[in-house]
Amino acid sequence: DLVFDPSSHTHRRYNPLIDEYVLVSPHRNKRPWLGQTEPPQQVVLPEFDPACYLCPGNKRAGGQSNPRYTKTFVFENDFSALPSSPIPTAPSVDHPLLRAEPIHGSCDVVVFHPRHDVTLARMSLDGLLNVVEEWKRVYEYRSSKPGIKYVQIFENKGSMMGCSNPHPHSQVWSLSEIPSIAEKELRALTKYSLSEIAHSDSPRPPNGNPCLLCEYAHFEANTENGPRVVAKTNHWIALVPWWAVWPFEVLLLPYRRHICSISELTPEETACFAQILSEVTVRYDNLFSCSFAYSMGIHQSPISSKASGDIDTSIAHLHVHLLPPLLRSASVRKFLVGFELMAEPQRDLTPEQGAARLRECSSTHYLSSI
Amino acid sequence: DLVFDPSSHTHRRYNPLIDEYVLVSPHRNKRPWLGQTEPPQQVVLPEFDPACYLCPGNKRAGGQSNPRYTKTFVFENDFSALPSSPIPTAPSVDHPLLRAEPIHGSCDVVVFHPRHDVTLARMSLDGLLNVVEEWKRVYEYRSSKPGIKYVQIFENKGSMMGCSNPHPHSQVWSLSEIPSIAEKELRALTKYSLSEIAHSDSPRPPNGNPCLLCEYAHFEANTENGPRVVAKTNHWIALVPWWAVWPFEVLLLPYRRHICSISELTPEETACFAQILSEVTVRYDNLFSCSFAYSMGIHQSPISSKASGDIDTSIAHLHVHLLPPLLRSASVRKFLVGFELMAEPQRDLTPEQGAARLRECSSTHYLSSI
Numbered sequence: 001d002l003v004f005d006p007s008s009h010t011h012r013r014y015n016p017l018i019d020e021y022v023l024v025s026p027h028r029n030k031r032p033w034l035g036q037t038e039p040p041q042q043v044v045l046p047e048f049d050p051a052c053y054l055c056p057g058n059k060r061a062g063g064q065s066n067p068r069y070t071k072t073f074v075f076e077n078d079f080s081a082l083p084s085s086p087i088p089t090a091p092s093v094d095h096p097l098l099r100a101e102p103i104h105g106s107c108d109v110v111v112f113h114p115r116h117d118v119t120l121a122r123m124s125l126d127g128l129l130n131v132v133e134e135w136k137r138v139y140e141y142r143s144s145k146p147g148i149k150y151v152q153i154f155e156n157k158g159s160m161m162g163c164s165n166p167h168p169h170s171q172v173w174s175l176s177e178i179p180s181i182a183e184k185e186l187r188a189l190t191k192y193s194l195s196e197i198a199h200s201d202s203p204r205p206p207n208g209n210p211c212l213l214c215e216y217a218h219f220e221a222n223t224e225n226g227p228r229v230v231a232k233t234n235h236w237i238a239l240v241p242w243w244a245v246w247p248f249e250v251l252l253l254p255y256r257r258h259i260c261s262i263s264e265l266t267p268e269e270t271a272c273f274a275q276i277l278s279e280v281t282v283r284y285d286n287l288f289s290c291s292f293a294y295s296m297g298i299h300q301s302p303i304s305s306k307a308s309g310d311i312d313t314s315i316a317h318l319h320v321h322l323l324p325p326l327l328r329s330a331s332v333r334k335f336l337v338g339f340e341l342m343a344e345p346q347r348d349l350t351p352e353q354g355a356a357r358l359r360e361c362s363s364t365h366y367l368s369s370i
Numbered sequence: 371d372l373v374f375d376p377s378s379h380t381h382r383r384y385n386p387l388i389d390e391y392v393l394v395s396p397h398r399n400k401r402p403w404l405g406q407t408e409p410p411q412q413v414v415l416p417e418f419d420p421a422c423y424l425c426p427g428n429k430r431a432g433g434q435s436n437p438r439y440t441k442t443f444v445f446e447n448d449f450s451a452l453p454s455s456p457i458p459t460a461p462s463v464d465h466p467l468l469r470a471e472p473i474h475g476s477c478d479v480v481v482f483h484p485r486h487d488v489t490l491a492r493m494s495l496d497g498l499l500n501v502v503e504e505w506k507r508v509y510e511y512r513s514s515k516p517g518i519k520y521v522q523i524f525e526n527k528g529s530m531m532g533c534s535n536p537h538p539h540s541q542v543w544s545l546s547e548i549p550s551i552a553e554k555e556l557r558a559l560t561k562y563s564l565s566e567i568a569h570s571d572s573p574r575p576p577n578g579n580p581c582l583l584c585e586y587a588h589f590e591a592n593t594e595n596g597p598r599v600v601a602k603t604n605h606w607i608a609l610v611p612w613w614a615v616w617p618f619e620v621l622l623l624p625y626r627r628h629i630c631s632i633s634e635l636t637p638e639e640t641a642c643f644a645q646i647l648s649e650v651t652v653r654y655d656n657l658f659s660c661s662f663a664y665s666m667g668i669h670q671s672p673i674s675s676k677a678s679g680d681i682d683t684s685i686a687h688l689h690v691h692l693l694p695p696l697l698r699s700a701s702v703r704k705f706l707v708g709f710e711l712m713a714e715p716q717r718d719l720t721p722e723q724g725a726a727r728l729r730e731c732s733s734t735h736y737l738s739s740i
């Protein structure tokens with residue numbers, strides 16, 4: 001009799017965070033690749049680039065000059081995607097199917113380091129701690145602004161991921177509505193918290209209801225030789241989730257207690273966040289000996305006093321998604337295209353295979369740190 | 371007083387087909403682009419490429435030789451993502467959050483034309499009609515196979531969209547489950563059909579309930595100077611939908627009656643399908659004078675006798691999505707990355723602006739047809 005073997009048999013996995021499936025076809029990685037390859041990354045960048053609008057002292061598009069900052073640096077994006085004040089008048093509607101809603105907010109840029117040529121992977125733990133502290137400050141500052149319901153922190157790293165300037169930086173888009181994907185996750189967390197099932201001795205939110213991510217993190221952190229674990233610190237775990245879509249997708253989770261947002265992190269939990277960021281980004285670079293591209297995003301609590309009535313914001317469990325496109329080498333990526341855009345995400349190696357590859361990588365960068 | 375103007379004010383639009391929003395920031399297209407540009411497409415291809423595994427008479431990876439076909443040509447993919455027979459044993463589960471399900475099906479390749487150097491945009495209406503008829507045959511053939519619940523027809527066009535061979539072809543993945551995105555749409559169509567509201571004198575399914583896409587297509591087709599219409603034939607309309615995400619995204623819809631699948635198309639409706647495909651792909655190429663990349667996918671009825679009990683398959687309304695990445699020129703694309711992957715799709719020109727640009731393009735190809 002044929003026994004189901006997830007490492008060689010095609011199957012579907014369920015993603016309970018967004019109520020979608022992913023198709024896993026492990027054998028597919030063997031096919032020859034004749035398609036587009038990525039241009040080699042510019043490896044040697046200058047420490048300072050006079051043409052870079054993020055380097056200390058340089059001029060930005062809006063005409064302002066950057067300060068001669070020495071750690072992190074925050075400013076409002078000169079080409080913000082969001083207007084700072086609400087548009088008061090409701091749009092006119094031609095048909096009930098054509099719904100538009102005004103939205104406002106702000107777009108900040110958080111520069112990680114004065115040097116043009118570094119990345120998170122090559123920064124010291126102290127440097128990473130500065131970044132996490134800066135994210136905390138921006139999250140809290142933007143949360144206090146009128147009408148803001150959600151603060152989305154994200155980084156596009158590498159030109160492959162649409163980043164137009166290699167100077168290390170992230171973005172913070174604060175919005176007067178909860179964005180679609182965060183909202184979908186919050187709905188799934190709410191549904192799970194109302195379920196009767198509590199499967200483990202895992203941590204729980206103060207209200208005592210089950211939390212999907214508390215349980216999942218606890219389960220993975222306590223499985224012996226956890227097959228999906230990439231790295232673990234005292235408070236945070238890095239894993240390739242059971243339902244990962246991108247080849248080397250990673251989820252960062254605090255696993256010891258229910259934590260709604262970066263604001264709630266203790267100093268030790270904050271230091272572990274910096275440490276796990278280093279552990280993962282270093283392994284990413286080491287995997288194919290290149291500056292590994294990814295999009296990273298922090299999901300956490302909407303702003304509680306203002307969020308729409310039907311979402312209990314304390315349901316949120318802080319977590320970080322890392323979505324990197326490379327599949328086989330520094331120049332061959334996974335294309336999430338036709339079938340993935342029209343039907344369902346599909347992956348060519350199992351999450352466990354992805355995790356094993358990353359786990360085997362050294363946590364010391366193949367180039368020197370800064 | 372400030373009046374809401376969707377062509378200059380940032381706003382959010384609702385996509386009722388998948389219950390998600392898109393953020394529209396029309397002014398954002400003005401920012402300078404300093405990021406990655408796409409390599410120029412190889413413009414002049416040979417009519418026959420001895421190294422191409424899709425050209426007539428050549429050998430494929432599996433060792434078989436292609437026939438010397440003269441119109442279309444169908445074969446099973448040598449690196450199928452789906453196994454042909456079900457894996458009988460259910461997977462063992464470590465935790466209820468780790469759900470896996472076996473899945474089976476098949477992957478076919480539908481080659482459009484014997485010539486290596488053509489594309490849909492440069493094919494005659496007769497040639498396009500052959501393609502549509504071939505899709506019909508494959509859809510019907512695969513629907514008749516045991517356990518198949520959904521047949522996903524799609525095309526990845528251009529290396530930018532992960533296509534590894536320029537020889538014009540599409541793929542057909544037939545599955546024993548309804549894929550996530552098709553299922554999400556079917557749920558939205560079901561919800562709409564059960565609503566009390568019927569907004570227009572639009573066509574309806576035989577059961578008399580409202581159909582979201584019948585109504586939407588009817589509304590757009592009957593709006594004077596329809597701002598989102600790209601092209602219209604006697605039975606099909608091409609439009610940039612109100613909720614479009616990709617810069618020049620297009621939706622093709624039959625607008626005169628409720629049609630569940632390509633199998634139900636009359637000869638005249640079939641000819642109009644071929645015609646609208648030509649109208650849109652020619653305008654795409656003319657927009658930036660290049661071979662325009664896109665992913666295309668056909669959404670239609672699941673296979674009725676076998677689909678899961680809770681979906682009424684006659685609710686489906688046949689439609690085709692075209693998702694092209696280019697934004698500003700033949701070499702500058704839109705990256706749907708950080709914010710889009712973590713929070714919500716965001717676009718830099720309004721759907722009406724996109725539609726106007728395409729409408730103004732000639733429906734005669736800037737190069738000759740074949």
Ligand SMILES: O=P(O)(O)O[C@H]1O[C@H](CO)[C@@H](O)[C@H](O)[C@H]1O
Binds near residue numbers: 534
């Ligand atoms: O099947 P192809 O054309 O070799 O491959 C392409 O389409 C597939 C289906 O959308 C994707 O999974 C692959 O990542 C992409 O490269």
Ligand SMILES: O=P(O)(O)O[C@H]1O[C@H](CO)[C@@H](O)[C@H](O)[C@H]1O
Binds near residue numbers: 156163164706708716
């Ligand atoms: O804001 P940037 O870095 O110029 O732009 C990048 O990130 C944005 C947010 O994910 C995307 O909308 C853009 O398409 C991408 O190029």
